[in-house]
Amino acid sequence: MxxxxxxxxxxxxxxxxxxxxxxxxxxxxxxxxxxxxxxxxxxxxxxxxxxxxxxxxxxxxxxxxxxxxxxxxxxxxxxxxxxxxxxxxxxxxxxxxxxxxxxxxxxxxxxxxxxxxxxxxxxxxxxxxxxxxxxxxxxxxxxxxxxxxxxxxxxxxxxxxxxxxxxxxxxxxxxxxxxxxxxxxxxxxxxxxxxxxxxxxxxxxxxxxxxxxxxxxxxLDPMEAKHLLPQRPDDGHKGTFGKALMIGGSYSMHGAITMAARACYQSGIGTLTCFVPDCIHDILAQKMEFAMLKSGEDKNGYFSNTAIEALAKETGKYDIVTIGNGMGQQESTKKLVQKALQLSTCTLFDADACWAIREHPELLRQDFSIILTPHIKEMTYLCHRSLSEILQDPFGTVQEFCASYPNCTLVLKSDITLIGHKDQMYVLHQPNSALAKGGSGDILCGIIAGLYGQCRNAFQAAAVGTYIHSCCAKQKKDPACFMPEDLIHQIPNVFQSLREG
CATH class of the missing domain: 3.40.50.10260 (YjeF N-terminal domain)
Structure with missing residues (x-):
């Protein structure tokens, strides 16, 4: 029930x-x-x-x-x-x-x-x-x-x-x-x-x-999450489980895109490609053997404005595109966000991508699905409410946003997390300070992207992904001592418990 x-x-x-x-x-x-x-x-x-x-x-x-x-x-x-x-x-x-x-x-x-x-x-x-x-x-x-x-x-x-x-x-x-x-x-x-x-x-x-x-x-409880977890047919192939492109990274924040990519691959995506600045291409090549790598020109450790030329060649190749992890609040981030939307496939905006869209919210009105995963501060970029107004009325904030952008799925992250799409909403009530660390949001982005590749439903992937992410933090470990890698290592255990539960 x-x-x-x-x-x-x-x-x-x-x-x-x-x-x-x-x-x-x-x-x-x-x-x-x-x-x-x-x-x-x-x-x-x-x-x-x-x-x-x-x-x-x-x-x-x-x-x-x-x-x-x-x-x-x-x-x-x-x-x-x-x-x-x-x-x-x-x-x-x-x-x-x-x-x-x-x-x-x-x-x-x-x-x-x-x-x-x-x-x-x-x-x-x-x-x-x-x-x-x-x-x-x-x-x-x-x-x-x-x-x-x-x-x-x-x-x-x-x-x-x-x-x-x-x-x-x-x-x-x-x-x-x-x-x-x-x-x-x-x-x-x-x-x-x-x-x-x-x-x-x-x-x-x-x-x-x-x-x-x-x-x-x-x-969102165990029974609901079990119902939402995508089935994985034994006769499926890598195309069955989706192709993802993850755009992000910078010289000072290459860990963000690395963690997002690891979580995505650990969560079941069929194939994964990372598009990163030239300056960190070799670093990620050492870190990740499972992902294909493509790169765009960089400037001062970030994507340059000309990086969009390389991204334009990727049209029609992917089932889901994520953007924002570790990119920084740069002019190039804005340009890449607009170019990513031209790939015309499900797009997940995380971290700095939420900042980049704030001046052009009309770009969120697309014919394909968009997923946004802001925390409360990042939500102020996406709506006409202040930080205090969002905290006072998170339910109303999500309902108003989803009514305005019907093809968007919103994951508003806080001590309770609200996942909304049109007039539907899931609520995750599992506060855990272990998640209050840098890198946690990047891992959530990866989990959702991995799940989307398997179900092709933005609301479903966002909801069950948020639940899995939270359950990964339930370990016999003091929350102050939690490391992002701990979350990634727990993903298989949480998947298995949901399948068997």
Whole structure:
């Protein structure tokens, strides 16, 4: 089952569609949610633990009341006045009111108990919250955060904006958040990624077709990556698996194109050609026996403006062209980017190529596929947003860009990575500081290019390539000690685990 990632509005619409169009009663959805949450909560409880459930005035509070009933053990419940409850919450209240295992506490008693209970269940507010938390609820929130108890939030941490990840005056910090039906975008960005220590997403009975039809973002997980990994037929030949041309390098950065090329070849490309400045031709010839080498004239250690003459001869020979790795922000880089696009085949822009295109974004409107792999700073070259605006709203940034450039696949790299194409989006949520080193992006470029040669689908190659790249960093090694070569050496192991998984 796919794990989807929704804004608050998308999550509410999915819930509404399930109820009104698919005729699934809201109480059934609530019961499914409570059953799933209870199963997870029980895994975190010891026999003598004292449990306090905080319920707010809405369906999130109804979830909390249902959990209290389904736990089948003594627990303490703080709940609002019945008059302020939602209709479904009132029904849950009626089912729980005479339960002898449940003790209902007052506000004052609850505050005192927060200092001594072992587990706190936060069911105060759900993803519909849009106003600041104030008054008694703010006091409760601050007391929960001061407690030593293990805190579990239901659906979303109370006080967190489900879309933007901003704190609404006060917010409960949890050890675990159990997301209902989908992860919310606000749990992955801004303050949300610090507030939500750990996320688990459970199905509650909302049909998957609702999210599919709404084109909601999809979490890249092992099952999704396995599905996306291109098949490799036994009777294939080198032409079957694609021909790649990688344009890049300079005298001071010949390692960038070397790492990109190694990753590309290790990821399954059929044949590989590197086009580099004359000044590093012999260096790369010593480094790489597997790649064919072509070169263009250089000046001061970089491609010269006349290098485009040699590149013009390569038209029609390749399935994918990559450009940018180690080229430098030079005038020649701009000219080579424009010439590379004239080869009229799938083109991957990385590193300095993203800078080179900033003055002529109209060049991104081609009849063939273009892949761009910018980090947040490089993204400012490609859109009309500042660094802070992109950080505040990465989902909106990717959606806006992909709508403007329909033949582009965008890989926006950060602690979470978003892969977008038209109205589709994958989200990789596997932060790892081991990747925060020079050379990491060059290796990602190579992996994606190698995969594209095998599937000829830019969005598919970018998504599974990003996942493989991240998994290559999961080693028993301190992230500070990570070397780019470690990533390349792990590529075969990650491929194999996906094939066998």
């Amino acid at each position: 796919k794990t989807t990632i929704c804004t608050a509005a998308q999550a509410r619409l999915a819930d509404k569609t399930a109820i009104h169009e698919h005729k699934i009663p809201s109480l059934i959805l609530m019961e499914h949610a409570a059953l799933g949450c209870t199963k997870i909560i029980q895994n975190h409880l010891q026999p003598g633990d004292q449990v306090l459930i905080l319920c707010g005035p809405g369906n999130n509070g109804g979830d909390g009341l249902a959990i209290a009933r389904l736990l089948h053990r003594p627990c303490i419940v703080y709940a609002p006045k019945v008059s302020s409850m939602s209709n479904d919450e009132r029904i849950q209240w009626a089912m729980l009111e005479k339960n002898e295992q449940v003790h209902f506490s007052s506000f004052k008693e609850t505050l005192s108990l927060l200092q001594s209970v072992d587990v706190i269940i936060d069911a105060l507010f759900g993803n519909g919250l849009s106003r600041d938390i104030e008054g008694d609820y703010k006091t409760l929130t601050e007391a929960v955060n001061a407690s030593d108890a293990y805190v579990i939030s239901i659906d979303i941490n109370s006080g967190l904006d489900a879309t933007s990840g901003k704190i609404l005056n006060a917010c409960i910090i949890s050890d675990l958040t159990i997301c209902l039906d989908c992860i919310k975008t606000g749990q992955l960005i801004n303050e949300g990624k610090k507030i939500c220590s750990k996320l688990e997403c459970i199905p509650i009975g909302i049909p998957q077709t609702i999210h599919r039809d709404a084109k909601t973002a999809i979490l």
